[in-house]
Amino acid sequence: MNQDEQWLQEQKRVDYTIEKMKKEKQELLSKVKAVRGEAQEIRNTFWEDVTVNLDEPDDVVETSASVRQQAELLAERERSYGHMEENAKKLNRMIDSPYFARVDFHEADEPSEAIYIGISSYLDDEGEYLVYDWRAPISSIYYDGVPGPVSYRAPDGIREGVMDLKRQFLIRRGKIEALFDTGVSIGDEMLQEILGAHANTHMKNIVATIQKEQNQIIRDVKSNLLFVQGAAGSGKTSVALQRIAYLLYRYRDSLDSEQIVLFSPNQLFNHYVAKVLPELGENNMRQTTFLEYAQSRVGKTLKVESLLDQMEASLRAEKEEAGEMARIKGSLGFFRAIEAYAETLLKSGLLFRDIRFKGETIISKSDIAAMFYAYGESYSLPNRFQLVSKQLLKELERVAKEERKKPWVEEEIELLGQDAFLAAHQYAERKARKNRDDFSGSAYEKEFLARKIVNRRFSSIRKSIKQYRYFNAKAQYLDFLKQVPEFVQDAAGPLDAKTRAAFREGSLLFEDTVPYMYLLDLVTGRKTSSSIKYVFIDEIQDYTPIQLAYMRFLFPYSKFTMLGDLNQSIFGTTGYSPMKLAHEIFGEEKAQVVYLTKSYRSTSAITRFTKEILQDGEKIDWFERGGNLPVLSVTGSESESITKIVDYAKKLSKESHTVAIIGKSRKQCAQSYEKLHAQLELTFIEKEYSELPEGIILIPSYLAKGLEFDSVIVLDASADTYHDDSERTLLYTVGTRAMHHLILISNGPATTLLAGVPENLYVRE
Template sequence: METLEQQTADTREEMVDIRKNFWDEVTVNFEDSVEMAESYASLKQQAEVLSERERTHRQAAMQLKTLRKLKSSPYFGRIDFQEDGEGVDRVYLGIASLRDAADEDYLIYDWRAPIASLYYDYPPGPAQVETPMGTVHGELKLKRQFVIRDGEIRSLFDTGVTIGDELLQEVLGKQSDAAMKSIVGTIQREQNRIIRDERSRLLLVQGAAGSGKTSAALQRVAYLLYRFRGTLSADQIVLFSPNPMFNSYVSTVLPELGEENMQQTTFQEYLAIRMGKSFKLENPYAQLEYALTSELDSGYQARMAGIRYKASTDFVALIERYLGLLGQEGLKFRDVTFRDELLVSADQIGEYFYALDSAIAIPNRLRLVAEWLLGLLKERQKAALEEAWVDEAVELLDKDTYLKAHQSLKRQNRRNREDTFDDFDRERELLGQYVVQEQFKPIRARVRKLAFVDLKAAYVKLFNDPAFAASLSGSIGKSLPREWPDICKQTTSRLQNRTMAYEDATPFLYVIERIRGFQTNTSVRHILVDEAQDYTAFQFAYLKRLFPFSRVTALGDLNQSINAHAASDENTGFAALAALYPQEETETVVLKQSYRSTRPIVEFTSQLIPGGNEIQPFNRDGKRPTLTIAANEEELHRLLQARIEELAAEGNRTIAVICKTAVQSAIAYEALRNDSKVRLIEKETATFEPGIVVIPSYLAKGVEFDAVLVYDASAACSGYVKESERRLFYTVCTRAMHELHLFAVGNTLNPFLGGEAANYYDVPGTRSSDTTPVHTL
């Protein structure tokens, strides 16, 4: 550490000196080509030296940071392994490797090293490990765990195949922080399988709430960066998160392990970039807010049917059939004009396009059309030089434009080895060329961008005539929703108003990209998709074409499918995603153990969903969930305030009042903000911080809190009443790590709190054996 501290200080001084004196030794003479070349070489050399020093400083600083962490907690595990026919090797495991300076022997092995698999995968007894030299067989003599804090061993114990309950209890029993923590000391066998998978092109991870899916995925990134050091970098990995706040929540995991963060984005952010300013783009939270609050709107049923259908594999098949038809007929084009003169009509472009060989893909044919149009523009540009408007335009050139044109033409003359032009006619001719070039430049640019294709019309055509889509759907043996005519009206109306509904955004981009050619990203090697159950078939089809060479790790839980399209499992991304990859290249891992919440909370939440009995709670004791009934809204807010103060006094660092909708969140926030240091989480919130928050249900996904207060568990319309809201209610309740408290106004609860679930929560003021004094629908 002392060596590195000196090294970083020295390189920092060098970098400062180079930056201060960067221009001192450089002279620039634009008139002398030899001096220009020398100046360029000098600048290049200075920049390379600076870049090398910055790289050295960055690497040393990262290594120093890692050593400081090791000093505080050098290792978390030890295994004694005896290879067949050899002596016993004692191996210590930590977040990074550490070698003895004298003999180069490893004192501590990085948890990602091959030997560490023995720790995660085997109990004491026969074991084997894969190494670069082949499979090594032997016996695991000892498996020991340590809790080391601030350089002191706090506890140690021997354990079996699972990483011991003692260490998990120590980690999970703590209060939550503002950021997700590394779990390298508590990785379980199934999580290790996820982390070290190198074979699969598609890795599907289906896991119960709190099963460590996201944590394992982030450790997987750290493992891949370690395993393929030199050939894989962090900027070749992309994480698609559920929302911007989640990006903040997980942003510290990789740096904590000494790795750079991968690229992080949301699918919505990506859509917004690709859509540009062409449309006002709806976000998924606005769509979900509509689904949860607008049931009485006249077009609600048609909109919801449209959301579900446009998320389905049936709609993907319809679009593919439609794109096939556009290769034969029906693609719409725009006129190419110049100064109000029609140069090439849309009909002429269409005739030329469809006269080309239909075996050529649409994007390639459009490029041939663009070349043809550019040739016609070149001829028209030559003819324009003789037209009277050019002389008028030359006369009207302002001083700056004239000088700019004049300098440009002087450079052109030097390149062409021509004498400077003092002749008035020659100058006039060259300035005329400049004017004409500038006039035609935007037209040529639009042609190169294929602006002569009416891409919006290509998508809208599917909805202009309901019978047209019906005939296409019938030709592939599919049927349309019975609300299709109304779906068509709503879709065309929105697009005419330049509004893009969230359910239309990906299909729209998919259609136009298939027409003009996908702008694929071939540099990204791995993508991770969290909350994958909320993605549509179209979104995964789009991602696969966008990242054609990437391996995919998709994480999710079907029981937490809360988006508006998730009415049936066929519309969720898992099945649609799996269909995109060969079965032999796909690996599926199911995680059933839940670690986030205490046993009483997991026992309660598992009653809320079908098949919940398969979820295995981790044996961490805690308080039973509670249900508090308020007589009215005013009393509800008073009871919430009292509970928040109680939880804060007990040391809970993150307390969430989770509301169903953003509208409800605003009401709760206004009622609680005067008496507490409460923060309102909105869809634009980009950072996750400790404290007391009021948050809509759908923004709480993927995040955990010490204590959760469910704002409305009643049977009112503001509560969770419909069967389609069961998963949303389950998702809300599973955000709690240590305490879960439900609140309701009135004597009627939502239907999910009845039946067996009623045996797993307490109602304050009654004996635990009493019947709950309220009714469920």
């Protein structure tokens, strides 16, 4: 067959498959309508179909069984139409593009079978596969193999055979737009087509173009720790999401999305990746940021400083002393010091608060301490807190009885409404009948009302006791910081001054967050989630050693996947290797490191340019995709810079869906926003809880992490803005957000960080 005939044959199969899918979708929607109607009918007539009789114990049991039976019938109908709706949505996603690849495979003397691969499996009426799920075992030969001898791991062991053909498709709106036969993992033609497309406000799934080394990461089920070091644009995050989809498929009987958590750099990034798994027919895993987790753990008493706030502070010139302080508090040695300090608290030293009511101490902190240390060292600190809380609640009840006799209670009784007095009267009548006492009604009423008032006033104290608020966590942490030199060798002196000032303002510094939570956990009890089976951490290079150690502490039974790029640390070189550290914390058994060195996001011109910004960076290769050289435009004034930015933004927006003007900091962006806004229609993304719009945006560097844009304009690449060698990785990160066009505007002389970039790799204006 010549290529035209092959194309025609393949289009006929696409048409046949889509026709089958459309027919099944219509049948499903009809069934959904019918079953949903049944469910609504059950809801409307629920109590008409239930026999309610509560006269005798047997009748109560019968009524309960009748209610349960009706509820189960309703739940079954709702599950049924919910499942059919999901199948209809899956078919809807596949109808435009039912599959993206074909491999012809045969075992031994068996005839060759054409296997078509798409985002989900699809079977015809006879149970034959028209499309195989990309996660199915046999589909791995498409990603890993080339025509010739191949093998794949099936549930019953290794299967071997021969791949006779490897074909890739681009199908849009039911029509084949491109068809390639290839002898490599994923043909360059297909990558050129897909990578040349415009950026989107949401991350796209990459199942059609997964490379062999990416597939190794996605299908890894043996490693307890999988560490992915990937260059900018190498598909780290995309691969992580496909890995989640694969795990949900592989272990669909024992794993659900609620048992997987992804820690991402910020909420803006969470919005960006939110559609990938639903496109593949899976529910999203739990998504959070470290800040969100910390804030939920610390509660409302302290506002946790975010990584973004710390970034802003570090971008100001106040970082020498603060940087050293953060380094000590973020070290593994500091983590061990907290453990050593907590050990000393077994004998003495815990700090408590008085329990007060109406301005008076009702249980003193010294009495609480005496209760606490009455238990010997064989009792752990968390166990003692449970026991002491029970004692305190008993003591509170004794105090409450005394309080009911006090004058303030009588004063409040006078202010009660009619409903309270009616309830008191009914209580008094019941009590009088029970005690056969007709003469103490008013006393019983007063007893009822006094107890009601005191209980209401004491309810918040009971709650605070149950939540261990009598423990003075802030004072305890400050006490630890004063004693740090006893536990940490290179701590020159007390580390509590900035922390104390922050506590007074109701905030918790970023570098204090993990030590504070860890001390709280060791003292009052670990708040872990044993239900989490897989933990994914993105942008691992921005995590401190103490954060990684704390993650292991929080999720002791989970498997970890860590993704990062040492070249994209927003704080510059950190002086430690996250990979080496992860091995130290998690152990080397069943640990795997995978390197993704090829960048696919940017044109080869942009990748060559940004690679040269780094010195001694990790190895970076590029995918050969044509495009214009980056432009460095040096201006003589701020107004000239603004004019250049406006001109470029207007020009690029005509050929780009997304144009990002990226500033170094939020402050720098805010200063430029008014001038730009007067001449451009643009959106200022200054908070991480934003959604990413199309068009022209203005965004600080650290919020742009992990995102990609058709065109990037660096707001100011001058020597005044990027002057420190530690900012190389930050400038590199900004430049690597660009897919097709990169423009650097410099207000005054350009940063010396570009001095090592060969002049033939960019255009200078």
